[in-house]
Amino acid sequence: MAVLGATGSIGTATVDVINHLNVVDPQNRWCMRSASGHRNLNCLTQMAQSVQDAPAHLILSDAQAAADYCPPPELANAKVSVGAEALVEAAIDPAIDIVVAAIVGRAGLESTLAAFEHGKRVALANKETLVVAGPLVRERIEKSGAEMLPVDSEHSAIFQCMGTCSSKPKRLILTASGGPFRTWSTDQMDAATPESALAHPTWEMGPKITIDSATMMNKSLEVIEARWLFDLPADKIEVVVHPQSIIHSMVEFEDGSVIAQLSPPDMRLPIQYALTYPRRLPCQSPPLDRTQTWDLSLEPVDRERFPALDLGFEVARVGGTAGSVVNAANEQAVGLFLNGEIRFTDIVQTCRRVLENHSYQSDPSLETLLELDRWARKETLRCCGQIA
Numbered sequence: 001m002a003v004l005g006a007t008g009s010i011g012t013a014t015v016d017v018i019n020h021l022n023v024v025d026p027q028n029r030w031c032m033r034s035a036s037g038h039r040n041l042n043c044l045t046q047m048a049q050s051v052q053d054a055p056a057h058l059i060l061s062d063a064q065a066a067a068d069y070c071p072p073p074e075l076a077n078a079k080v081s082v083g084a085e086a087l088v089e090a091a092i093d094p095a096i097d098i099v100v101a102a103i104v105g106r107a108g109l110e111s112t113l114a115a116f117e118h119g120k121r122v123a124l125a126n127k128e129t130l131v132v133a134g135p136l137v138r139e140r141i142e143k144s145g146a147e148m149l150p151v152d153s154e155h156s157a158i159f160q161c162m163g164t165c166s167s168k169p170k171r172l173i174l175t176a177s178g179g180p181f182r183t184w185s186t187d188q189m190d191a192a193t194p195e196s197a198l199a200h201p202t203w204e205m206g207p208k209i210t211i212d213s214a215t216m217m218n219k220s221l222e223v224i225e226a227r228w229l230f231d232l233p234a235d236k237i238e239v240v241v242h243p244q245s246i247i248h249s250m251v252e253f254e255d256g257s258v259i260a261q262l263s264p265p266d267m268r269l270p271i272q273y274a275l276t277y278p279r280r281l282p283c284q285s286p287p288l289d290r291t292q293t294w295d296l297s298l299e300p301v302d303r304e305r306f307p308a309l310d311l312g313f314e315v316a317r318v319g320g321t322a323g324s325v326v327n328a329a330n331e332q333a334v335g336l337f338l339n340g341e342i343r344f345t346d347i348v349q350t351c352r353r354v355l356e357n358h359s360y361q362s363d364p365s366l367e368t369l370l371e372l373d374r375w376a377r378k379e380t381l382r383c384c385g386q387i388a
Helices: 009-024 041-050 063-068 084-092 105-117 128-144 153-162 186-190 207-215 217-229 268-276 308-318 322-338 346-357 366-383
Strands: 002-004 034-037 057-060 079-082 098-101 121-124 147-150 171-176 237-241 247-252 258-262
Touching: 002 009, 002 084, 002 105, 009 041, 009 098, 009 268, 034 041, 034 084, 041 057, 057 063, 057 084, 063 079, 079 084, 084 105, 098 105, 098 268, 105 121, 105 128, 105 322, 105 366, 121 268, 128 147, 128 217, 128 322, 128 366, 147 153, 147 268, 153 171, 153 217, 153 247, 153 258, 153 268, 171 217, 207 217, 207 322, 207 346, 217 237, 217 308, 217 322, 217 346, 237 308, 308 322, 308 346, 322 346, 322 366, 346 366
Parallel strands: 002 034, 002 098, 034 057, 057 079, 098 121, 121 147, 171 237
Antiparallel strands: 171 247, 247 258
């Protein structure tokens, strides 16, 4: 396996799963051959030391960090590389069977596309790949026969609910926790601090995805992802708020049946299923305690307070260059908010402005998408008064 984004929340949970599978699935040897991280060398080293077989390849995104890195004796034989080309090299390594695409944001795009192009099974946790380049991903999968297994709990739930059904579902119903501001007014959100936005009520995630959950941009990106992952138009996708995060998503079929997947909020379950599919093995994720009363409520989304959803459905409908622009604008705007340079409610408003300011193309090349990614980041800074 190649675990790209190993030091993030998905990556660290994946290492737990790998070690667990080597206990419950001894006939197979689960090996993390390659692992990538950003600047957290201590975390990357500890993870590499914790697995049964030490990785043969470590990839860092920061050149200075790599230059200063002194691996411990257990990792003395590991190759240490830097940058996007090294990520692609790891993704297409002939010795790799499964690529866990867990790099946050657009930075994971090229390596994930390369894995699809080379026919790998991709455990996809990098939703931005489909948001930015959904049609290109589907094209590569059709040519190479690669497998795309979702790791996001919502998309994994849909994948499990669809099972072996030969007909397309009538509707996909994504659930959203509502984030820390589910009951906040717009005025309260205007004054929200990064600390309050990072206090997610049910999930422990990295800062970027936690802010996306607070704006519900994360759910918007998941709508776009679902559109390409399951090849359904935007008008066949819905979002409902489910604060308990037990129902991970639902699928409605033509006969009126609605099938849901339920489990306590723990990412090790969808990660393991993406690795072992179609097998189901004992998992570290805690079981649903059926000895207590569960309040499983569903609420409509207030789209006036959370305008990111309308933006996400619009991008899912039009496709083309819209996903690349909105994703880049959001990444930049989230960074500005975390640095205290814009208000919380400015994030989605800025994404909308940047989208409206760009020249839309319906069938862009990868080069065009990457060029627009760079343009949208600069345009976000301009819209927020950071550059002239």
